[in-house]
Amino acid sequence: MIDIKQVATRFVCDERFFIAISHVLDGIPQNISERLINRQTFQIISMREEEAGLCFEFLHKIKHLILLNGRILYQPFYYITHIIAHEIAHMILKHEGPKNDPAIEKEADDQELKWGFEFEYHTYSNIKPLIENPGCKVGEFWAIQIPEVALDNLNTHLKAWDWARHHETVFKQLLKDLDVSTIIGKGYVLKAERENDEYTFDKAFVHGIMALLKCRLLDGPDWKEKYGALLRAPSAP
Ligand SMILES: [Zn+2]
Numbered sequence: 001m002i003d004i005k006q007v008a009t010r011f012v013c014d015e016r017f018f019i020a021i022s023h024v025l026d027g028i029p030q031n032i033s034e035r036l037i038n039r040q041t042f043q044i045i046s047m048r049e050e051e052a053g054l055c056f057e058f059l060h061k062i063k064h065l066i067l068l069n070g071r072i073l074y075q076p077f078y079y080i081t082h083i084i085a086h087e088i089a090h091m092i093l094k095h096e097g098p099k100n101d102p103a104i105e106k107e108a109d110d111q112e113l114k115w116g117f118e119f120e121y122h123t124y125s126n127i128k129p130l131i132e133n134p135g136c137k138v139g140e141f142w143a144i145q146i147p148e149v150a151l152d153n154l155n156t157h158l159k160a161w162d163w164a165r166h167h168e169t170v171f172k173q174l175l176k177d178l179d180v181s182t183i184i185g186k187g188y189v190l191k192a193e194r195e196n197d198e199y200t201f202d203k204a205f206v207h208g209i210m211a212l213l214k215c216r217l218l219d220g221p222d223w224k225e226k227y228g229a230l231l232r233a234p235s236a237p
Pocket residue numbers: 086090105108237
């Protein structure tokens with residue numbers, strides 16, 4: 001069992017990744033997680049949207065480095081844990097350097113599934129099309145413009161959205177509560193995209209709002225300045 005304190009003292013990335021890292025290290029075979037936590041040549045770093053540059057000083061020679069994009073913190077928990085598990089899988093499989101080979105990516109995903117991160121993998125697979133759908137940005141723009149008090153009302157859904165292992169059920173509830181069509185109107189400017197794929201657009205709209213709510217929760221009073229990060233959310237690990 002990997003203690004969160006071990007993770008906190010071990011890795012130099014944004015502390016808001018620590019819960020997700022412990023979750024992943026707890027899910028992989030113990031001999032591997034212990035090796036990773038004890039192997040001083042392995043490190044995890046991250047970068048936030050507002051940071052122009054970072055400098056780290058390591059006490060040990062680093063052989064394996066995982067770099068996490070701080071923007072993924074605004075996505076649901078199991079999306080974040082997928083990215084971490086996927087990158088660790090690359091490392092264990094000795095995939096060196098950045099490659100965009102679908103066969104290599106599949107190998108990492110298969111390893112992740114072998115370790116039992118099915119919810120993580122499926123959360124990522126379900127959410128990726130939403131992030132890429134134009135509805136997501138429409139949701140973000142909508143949420144940034146409405147009064148904060150209205151966002152407070154939506155906060156009740158944030159936990160369910162963030163921690164849901166079955167997003168389909170959560171989205172159904174959110175779509176019911178929000179009634180996207182009455183909010184933005186059926187004749188919205190992105191109608192062309194909506195006609196073929198209306199349900200995905202609506203889900204993406206809701207997803208954009210919820211990601212922005214998570215950004216607001218994590219970043220506090222500066223959240224509006226950081227929402228730009230959401231508008232350029234990452235697509236693939
Ligand atoms: Zn990959």
